[in-house]
Amino acid sequence: MDLVERYIAAVKRELPTRSREDIGRELEANIMDKVDALEEQHGPLNQQQVNDLLLEMGHPRTVAREFYPPKPLVSVQLMPIYLNTLYMVLGILFVISSLEVATRWLSGSEMTLFLLMKGLLSSFLNAGYFAFTWVTIAFIIMTRDNKKQQDNDSCQWSPTQLPSALNNWQHIRLQDIFTDLASLLFLALVIWYPILRPGPDIESIFNNETWTVLQWFTPIIAIGVVNSLWQLRTRIWTRRLLGINIGVSSAFAAMALWLMATRPILRLDETTWEGTLSVASIELSVLVFVFVVLVISLYEVIRDLRRLTRL
């Protein structure tokens, strides 16, 4: 009966410690009952017959899983809130990482685009691992502690509390909000860094005329940030939010057009870039970037106008 003992031991290994002996003892009794019944019919069982009998019982892991079905770390009821929280936290960290890296870039420690992107990725991933771990641990604890509370919460709702958003597109994705937020704050930091930075004065990366106009553009950026934060609260496109978005996107399109017409956009010192990139190629890259901003802004204006007519 070595095979039976090996089988019982294999099942026990897959079980929680507190139940191992009890379930193992009962499973062995049941298997031995079956062996007895078969031996009554066919005489003593050989190794192959015992092997077949155990195969019929099922793989030890499958049997153990039937006794103790695996419990998910985060319950199904909490999963949507868990994912939402995770995206929110990661989104906020993305915004913070963008600002942190932008500050380092503007202070001149990392000048190339590659290093800037690498810095952003590295900063975001470091904070992201930490946040992921703690958010997950918090929800594991909530899953263990608040099972009854979840059931109560899902009963306390009313259809009248549901937002009147009938179109799929009305749902605003978190990643869209955080991308907008990070871009707007990044732009605000680039514009205001020379003034806000403590210590000795440094020059803006923009030429004087562009910089002045961009400073006057700050209220539009502020409206965009408030609009994004409001979107974060409602998560649904309404006529008012669409109207504000059209206004902000139009202002961005106008600013992009003005920047394309007013060159050079940047204040570039040829000696700093000597031997790496030509000033003309950097100016061209910025121009292409501004053109992309123009296209995206115009696309958003047209998209939101069409949406507005459908609401």
Next chain:
Amino acid sequence: MTTTPSDKLKLELRRGVLALAVLALLKEPHYGYSLRQQLQDSGIEIDEGTLYPLIRRLADQGLLDSEWRHASGRERRYYQLSALGRERLEQLTQEWSSLNNALSPLLTLNNALEGE
């Protein structure tokens, strides 16, 4: 071994029914193997790998009482309905009868339509 959608439906259908069948048979005390034999004799096939964990789960829910008995050099765990188990069996039996009454005409109608 792959599980087809049809197998999954069968499994889902059998899951609740098997619990009801086990509760019904455990009005009398049984140990695991004897319960399986009883089920087989009643025409209900069930794997041991499914039956034994099912009995444990029902016992963990307080629906079954259990005790170890020793006889002819062999120990066996006997299970029997608890007071709570009897109450649940009664409720489940009523539910089953009500479902069966509602379902039978539907299935009969379906068979009649297929026959036409």
